[in-house]
Amino acid sequence: METPEQVAAAVRAAASGDDQAWDALVERFNGLVWSVARGHRLSSTDAADVVQTTWLRLVEHLDRLRQPQQVGAWLATTARRESLRVLRLATREQPRDEQVEFAADAPEDSPELVALAHERSALLWRSLEELSPRCRRLLRVLMADPAPSYEEVSAALDMPVGSIGPTRGRCLDCLRRRLQRAAVTAQA
Helix, strand or coil: CCCHHHHHHHHHHHHCCCHHHHHHHHHHHHHHHHHHHHHCCCCHHHHHHHHHHHHHHHHHHHHHCCCHHHHHHHHHHHHHHHHHHHHHHCCCCCCCCCCCCCCCCCCCCCHHHHHHHHHHHHHHHHHHHCCCHHHHHHHHHHCCCCCCCHHHHHHHHCCCHHHHHHHHHHHHHHHHHHHHHHHHHHHC
């Protein structure tokens, strides 16, 4: 389900009750929906609620989508709006979530390599948190698996499609410089 025509066909099939088409849509776009919710720095519970509500909204509107080939953009926009709604309704300070750690590539029996991988991961997350909010949101959405299309990113972040690539490049350059400075500081 890579072409717009295949996506539109899956949406139409899911609207007519095809469970396999629905499963294919969820498999293809669930990472995008999660990345939009997590990009708004919601707690795990709130992000899960946003994801569930977003899919519920799709079920409610599946047969009324005007452009079924753009279901990814529709889901991203719905997840963004739902995330903003949750943030508006939050009346108390939310505890900070633990950050997802990258799995160590080293064997589990090598504590030194595991410690180094953990340190690298922590350094990456600290450096990412030092970026501007716009860069953090963009890079988090782009990390979704499977990777969202630029149209989906545009809808999720309310950003023109033409500015996504250049902004991504500037954000990655900034992150790279921060990581290099942090590595030099850590060695001193």
